[in-house]
Amino acid sequence: MLDAMPDAVLFSDKAGIITRTNAAVDKLFGYDSAELIGSSVNMLMPQALSSRHDRFIENYLKTGSGRIIGRGRAVEGVRRNGDAFPLHVSLGHITHDGEDHFVAIMHDFSARVAAEAALSRTARLDAIGQMTAGIGHNFNNILTVVIGNLELLEAQLSNPAQHAMLADAREAATIGMDLTAGLGAFGRKSNARCDVIDINAACSAALELIKHTFDPQYVILMELTDNLPAALADSTHLQSALINIALNARDAMPDGGTLITRSEVVTVDDHYIAQELDIEEGTYVRISVTDTGCGMGPDTQQHVFEPFFTTKPVGQGTGLGLATVYGFVRQCGGHVTIYSEIGHGTTVALYFPAIDEIPTEKPLHNKRESREAAGQRTILIVEDNPRVRSVTSDRLRDLGYDVRVAGQGDHAARMLRENADVHAVFTDLVMPGELDGLALARLIEATYPHIRILLTSGYAEDILSREIDDIPHQILRKPYRQSELAEALLELFDLPGSAQGVTSQVKE
Template sequence: MTDQTFDALMLMALLDAIPDAVLMSDADGIITRANPSAGTLFGYDPAKLIGQSVNMLMPQSLSDRHDGFMHSYLETGQARIIGRGRAVEGLRSNGQTFPLHLSIGRADHDGNTHFVAILHDISARQAAEEALARSARLDAIGQMTGGISHDFSNILTVVIGNLELLQARITDDETQAMLADGLEAAELGAQLTAGLTAFARKAATQRTSINVNAACKAALGMIKRTFDPHYKISAELGADLPEVLADATQLQSALLNIALNGRDAMPEGGQLIIRSEAISIDDTYIAQELDVAEGDYVRISVTDTGRGMGPDTQQRVFEPFYTTKPVGHGTGLGLAMVYGFVRQSGGHVTIYSEIGHGTTIALYFPVLGEGSAQHPAVPPKPLEQRASANQTVLVVEDNPQVRKLTTVRLRNLGYRVQEAASGDHAAEVLQQDNDIDVVFTDLVMPGELDGLALARHVVASYPNLRILLTSGYAEDILNRQSANEPGVKILRKPYRQSDLAAALSALFDGGSSLHSLTSQVKE
């Protein structure tokens, strides 16, 4: 073997080992080499990229200008990106655009110019930055409102006190009525100020070691007395939960606030579920929730079957005075007070919602340290099981961050992975690829085929394939909304790596799991 042959083999091995995408092209932008990671990143067979223009991997707005950029660089030598790197947009084979970091190097050989591009998907980083910015914005608003509420409280103290003194001295009915109206307005102002104080995390709290389920049951009683009979209210409370440090009264108030918001989103009636459970959040979980620190928690979630929220509303829903209700029908402080209370308790709040499919708001409270709780801490779940037979899983998920996370998780478990951004795209992949063993699909997706419709399609057309569904909503809500699919197995988001491993392993443990699931989807 010559040195030249050895160098070529080492280069190929290096390209195969690099986790980032690497593309090589000539001066005209024609791809001459692509490593496996490039194929994974853009959704192409790497071999089929050879001979194609790099423009096919860019959105139209960028590809229209790319050739001009390169010709200008070759003529003038002015490097705007060579050796520097910058954030750009890429285009996957399914037409989806995504953010990536691009670095380009140049090499000249035998009078020919060649370029090497290294590309890295930065979707997760951008999502983390957005979550951090949102948290910082809420913290800044909290600091501002804390000062305002303090000063306004002093003003209202004087106003209310003087009105009460006047009320004691004046006897005629007309003036008494005017004073009563003034006092009522001032009391309303005091309530708004209390809400601002709670959001700013400066309200006085009685933080003690509490039994979460007892607080949930107390809140449930208030909610049932408040709601009309055409709302169905239920609870799923975990057994032997560890205790947390919080104000029980404020927790009950927070749950009532969330429930009332859920009721407003279900004007024609609907279902509300309060659930409590002990969870352990690890690094993988953090990548999904972004704003939840590592550790052991008790999670209380409130799920409704209402109208749901779009992404813009979810970004602002915890801000003071932000409301989607008509003027005069809400202060916009209910969820802001919830956010302030939970953060003041050292916890976290997350929201999962989609238009037309309801909302789940989850409160995370850190478990008390060893020795301070009456119940033992949550035992760690066993490590993830490894895939035993190198099976292939088709991940069907329209959220690019969740899809990327799921792909990484599955590969870490030893599975091969194919991706689809919708049920319609998944149907095309299944038609072209005979090596898929499992379809792992989200339930709520755009297009003609949502997750359940895709599952029915798979059962009818590919009876040997396993199916696993996932969703961010409570299982019983989904099952009751889809009355013809009772008992369909659903892996509830957010889930841990061990939960995913166990769910997939169950599908391959004999034929019973497959038969049970497919028969349920057929019904």
């Protein structure tokens, strides 16, 4: 009968030693009954509760008063693997042959607690939704007054410069109205309005607002590719995202710096890059925002898109900015990546699915031509990220090159001192150790002039070009396609099929 009961039933003596259990106890806690019989019941409780339990039983046996005997209460149990879980216990006391015995009837409260937590979250989100909808309504009323007065003021101004400033203010207020409408949408649990938009137009509108917000110590550059295909995005959210990213960049450049916004078409038709970006293959419009700020380390990059994560002092950041950027881009079927190096700056890239069909570029090479061109050439890969190092090795071997690898510039320098019989060094620019990629490239240029140099980085290549203009170089920007890697190597060795006479080139 005990084993037929769905609830766990356990007997113990007055010392808390388990004397009998049913099958449900074994299932609930993960023990075999043989392991439990003769052991202390405290093994099924967290340590803090077990000490209280002993005092409670001792007091009950002395005084006859207890708060749990004959009734139930919610406590915490501990399974055999150490996991704690919510548990409901009803405890009874019996005396048999002059001995005190206790019986506990227990059942797992995990499902109930999870359901209550879900209901609590739903109620809290509903309350937040109602609150934000109300806030949005009130702000829309205020912004309506602002926009109305700006329009009235516009008719009274004759100075073109004043008209331009007024137009910026009106545009910002309109974006504010759309964003507060988004607060109401949050209350109704609706998604971003992803439509077919002109990415360059949205970028230009955002950049105009950014230019008037930044001090003269900041250089704002915009490099937009002409004739971009239309993309699936939300224009208001995109402008807000770019402004948000730009303001974060400004905080990372307290003494001034450069901010570059670039738009371009990216075709993800290579399984390597698809894995790196965590997106489906296809054609995307990519918007990259690069700053020359302090940068961030790998640990920060792992958490930067999490809600409420911020590195700013208390009161200066909510941690919601990049989280909302990530959320809306993903809603539109895109993806967000971040590349940053401490001391060199940060690049945030937004990928939006392209809608218009665009002509597919003719392949720069085919695999047979690449393998024939590779010949018996050996390339030394210098990359501190083990995953990138492994993928790059596979790529180069697939193209027919012999490969050597080094995890840091210092290691690569030692390898070259021992054996400089390599034809090229393919190195990341920013790495730990005494020799980063730039220092390694200068060492190779001075000591091993026969070795060609191919550089790679996820950082803005136009800024990098100014740092390395004293050495012959090519830069392959991360992430890159297999065809781009192959073409860069063909050009590096001036092999057939490459662009001849190129001594310094940036590969997009």
